[in-house]
Amino acid sequence: MIIRNNQTLGALKRLGIVIIVLFCMQALSFKTKNNANKEFIEIYQYGKASYYAGQFIGRKTANGEIFTSNEYTCAHKTLPFGTKLKVTNMETNESIIVRVNDRGPYVKNRIVDLSLRGAYELGLMNSGVVDVSIEIVNKQFSSLGNTKNMDRIYVDHQFAYVKSNDDDTYDKLYTYLSESQQLAKYSKSETVKEQKIENIEELKSIDLSQPIITDSTGTSGDKQAFVIEE
Numbered sequence: 559m560i561i562r563n564n565q566t567l568g569a570l571k572r573l574g575i576v577i578i579v580l581f582c583m584q585a586l587s588f589k590t591k592n593n594a595n596k597e598f599i600e601i602y603q604y605g606k607a608s609y610y611a612g613q614f615i616g617r618k619t620a621n622g623e624i625f626t627s628n629e630y631t632c633a634h635k636t637l638p639f640g641t642k643l644k645v646t647n648m649e650t651n652e653s654i655i656v657r658v659n660d661r662g663p664y665v666k667n668r669i670v671d672l673s674l675r676g677a678y679e680l681g682l683m684n685s686g687v688v689d690v691s692i693e694i695v696n697k698q699f700s701s702l703g704n705t706k707n708m709d710r711i712y713v714d715h716q717f718a719y720v721k722s723n724d725d726d727t728y729d730k731l732y733t734y735l736s737e738s739q740q741l742a743k744y745s746k747s748e749t750v751k752e753q754k755i756e757n758i759e760e761l762k763s764i765d766l767s768q769p770i771i772t773d774s775t776g777t778s779g780d781k782q783a784f785v786i787e788e
């Protein structure tokens with residue numbers, strides 16, 4: 559059968575459109591936001607999360623640790639080992655903090671592989687794969703696990719998620735924020751909030767040079783001054 563030139567051209571156009579659509583879908587499934595102009599990186603990636611266990615339990619991960627299903631760990635293709643991530647289920651808004659200790663996932667269009675414990679906390683057990691967002695959080699102070707019982711702190715241009723009852727970490731965090739002169743930010747915002755500023759003239763009259771935190775011991779009892787509501 560002879561195919562006319564205009565038929566061939568039309569078929570090529572349709573094929574080209576299909577290829578473009580498929581390429582766009584691929585790009586959307588693995589998206590890294592450009593946060594170069596932001597003060598801090600919030601959402602790092604959107605994509606799909608899965609989990610792994612079974613035959614991998616007891617084997618060495620890419621950083622040399624022994625893989626176990628009971629830890630809040632994950633595999634990521636490129637982020638440095640030890641990086642802590644806030645992984646959020648986009649459907650349920652449940653979030654967990656996990657630590658990168660392995661490489662993967664190696665299945666196309668997936669951006670993170672969670673341990674069995676992390677998968678359970680995030681609600682992956684039924685579907686096996688869910689749409690998630692990934693946020694890189696502060697490595698030094700962030701706790702691991704579900705964020706329901708954690709406070710969010712802004713430190714070193716990142717958010718840290720700290721368990722509300724973890725007084726030891728809060729003591730260390732208080733000291734660190736004081737020594738790095740970051741407490742002034744919280745003192746200023748808290749003062750403005752408590753004073754209920756109505757206009758700019760009233761704001762000018764408030765002395766923001768002195769921190770409102772006056773406990774000389776610098777204990778975790780002061781933490782309400784630098785907890786940030788989500």
